Amino acid sequence: MLLRRNGGQAPWEAAEDPGTGKPAACKTRIPTFQLSQASLTEQIDSNFLQHGQHAWNVDRSQCDDLMFKHARECGARTFDGVKVQSVKFSQTFCLDEKESGEQAHLGKPVSASWVRKDKTTGSIKFQYLVDASGRAGLISTKYMKNRKFNEGLKNVASWGYFEGFEMYGVGTVAEGCPYFASFPGENKVSVGVVMEQKSATAKKKLMESPSSREWLLTQAKEAPGIGDLLAKATLVSDVKSASDWSYTASTYATTNIRIVGDAGCFIDPLFSSGIHLALTGAFSAAATICSSIRGDCSEKSAADWHSKRIQEAYARFLLVVASTYGQITGKEAAILNDEGESDFDSAFELIRPIIQGSAEESTGKAGPEDATEAVSFCMRVIRKAQNRLEDISIGDKIIRAAMQPDTGSIGGSDIDRIVIHAERGALGLVKM
Template sequence: MTTLPPKHSQILVIGGGPSGSYAASVLAREGMDVTLLEAAQFPRYHIGESLIPSARHYLRFIDAEEKLVQAGFKHKPGAAIKFNQHKREGYTDFVALGIHNSSWNVIRSQFDDLLLQHARSCGVAVHERTKVDAVQFEVKDTCRPVSVSWTSMAAGGEGTAGTTTFDYLIDASGRAGIMSTKYLKNRHYNESLRNIAIWGYWRDAGTYGGGTSREGSPWFEALTDESGWAWFIPLHDGTTSVGVVMNQKTFAEGAQEASLPSSPFTPAAAPNPRGSMMTARYLAALGNAPGVLDLLLAQGSMVEDSVKSASDYSYKATEHAGPHFRLSGDAGAFIDPCFSSGIHLALTSAMSAAASICAAIRGDCSEERAGKWHTERVMTSYTRFQLVVLSAYKQFRNQAEDVLSDIDEDNFDRAFAMFRPVIQGDADVGIRLSEDELQQSLDFCAHLFNPTTPEQHAALARGGEIASDLLDVNKPVVGRAALDEALHVSSSGSARIDERGHDGRERGYEEEAKLVLDKINARRVVQPEYAISNMEQEAIGGYAVRLQRGSLGLVKVEELGESRVKVGV
């Protein structure tokens, strides 16, 4: 017999994806009464298979990291990126340059189910096949939700309707975003990222870095027609996720052509390649990704009927909280598949939602202050990754048009504070960044994709002529003058990076060192996101997270002491 949701729950979570499951697990472990309603029956398919290593730290906090280790997912030691077809690819571990760590490429149906079952084990009352139909509010014209109406589908297909009241609501309903789209109506799409993603699955594909320490790393590269980029992500079941992301307008213009696009694949490699326009367009687009072609054409064959697509997925809500509710994960915002930030932002926002709710319940601050803190915390993380993604697209498209149109909200200014000393020195500037400053900020972030390797970073460190602070991604962003001075002092030294350029000629020490230092400096933009401990070290609006099991919440900066806290930007 199917157990129905309760009449009341202290905290109700809508959605059992990574963000909902994580927030529910955290709160249940804090002793809260938590109910989770999920419309689907897990496991269920989802895209987004490449994790960045911050997931380790978040899962460790809820004692789920070992479950991920034991799940057998594909080991991801790093990522190879070729965002300029005229240069060699770069390689980085995405954690911290020079620090060994790793992550996984996951089959999302299995990964998401693992997190949902972990929520159950933490004491969350999980109800699958239970769809939230509507949210009810306290009184007319207010934004405080007090109950939801749901329909629970029994095994035989018969639906049972009911209502659950709650003290707090977390909307983790994914792209559907019931609170943002149906009630708040505050979702805004990123016009410069109006892309379409098309992907499929392949068997017997090649392996990037086979037989080396890089084996298992995903491969990303810019498309030769400057319309977008491609991904190649090996999975532990022997298949490989291969996708392209391109401008929607470019895709639509191609779709209007009378003839089907040509494909570099033989029928044996791609079954029924002309059986559908979407599959044909997908295969043709892969023709603009020479690195992917090299990995596929040897013996790879596409899994039949595996091609899927998604569009209109880049958006953000203007507010992520209100009286007694929080938005979490894709229900509030999603940027782009580029840089694999989806799961990170899902877990970050889930922790933020949980900590802010605990803070209000435990009296750390008012509910209003806790809600505002959550919005500021989510938008700070979102904007850091947005800068990186927009910088990448500026490279993809080889132009600056459109990418600035999404950076237009007052609460984004904090994310640019770190650039001011770099861009303007000590000059007196206004509150808002100018268009020129924004362009320079994007150019600064683009250094993250410099074509360097761990070997180059290690060689520069071994030379001993560059100050260790300049090689540490955890240090503050530094200005161009400091980097230039370091390069000038060291260029006459004996240290040398023996990496050779694409044309086979040895590059000069100073040129190689500049690439490394610029990449490390750019890395510092998103480095605060890569360890959960930074949530207790980085103050947002005067508060940081009290990251302690059993007393999770928010604490004022002055109570922590200046030595432990850095002010958020």
């Protein structure tokens, strides 16, 4: 269903839910970002998608349900409303400090104990375990105990849903662009405030410990541009909050185990890095498990390749997010762009392969020079922004977090000269 406005084509396209006939997702063709306080009459926002490409703006719960049902349709056995509580291994848990520091040698996982919402319990046996348990990260936090929080991105966030907002960019070429968009058929948007933890603590102290609702309303309406769009809007939901969400781990795989998505690492909501890392990890887990089962490579080689794949994807996106925050905290300073440039198009041109995921195409089809150039650019930006930070060690912390052990080069599309062979019925790893 194509939505049109004022006789012209709107910058989004809606996909209907087959069950209800209602819009379930928006296909946005002109998503934009405004990273400075310059008004729209002075600066056109930067479009981070190439011409002809698009992004999907989806309802999270509907998207999760769609993928869950799709797995069932593809032949997977699915169990809704079930939580895994513990995993049993074929040998006693231990840490081998001599081999790789925090690398956990758990033995082969053989079964998992679960509980349903109605309190019934049981266990299930399996050959391979893919941990996609979200932020809880069962394997990483309970067994490997190798999660580390990113000291370079200590932020706090609050968010909620508003109704009655104003149209974005009225009278400009960016009018209605999904920088500030609702789903078709709904008059509701999600608005959030992200702030450095120390700054948020200091502000809340001055406000004499405001409620979560008071905090979000005050900070959102003080934000340049956003305040005007929310002038007549009403907060219609409870306010949610989160902190310490940026974390990583020393490894994302071991014998017959693969860790994917938030279960292993998370950077920041910016640029939808979470879904990017989740799908990248899922693809890698499937390919490495298939190769191991077929005997194309050893299980250890497959597990090591998966860990490096996640480490590389995490490092690239971490640098992009940190670079962008450098511009945000730098306000009107030229951080992502050069002096005299009125927009950030040149910057987005360089980091686009990482944002769009083409840098993670481990099939060997992506140009390695694109990813390498993007990484180099981000490191220059972080160094540039660091001179303006109160804590000048933050930039170094971010770069060190990106350059994890065994990551190697974070430019290019292959790992150890091995790429994913993405063919239906023959998914796996192949040497270049």
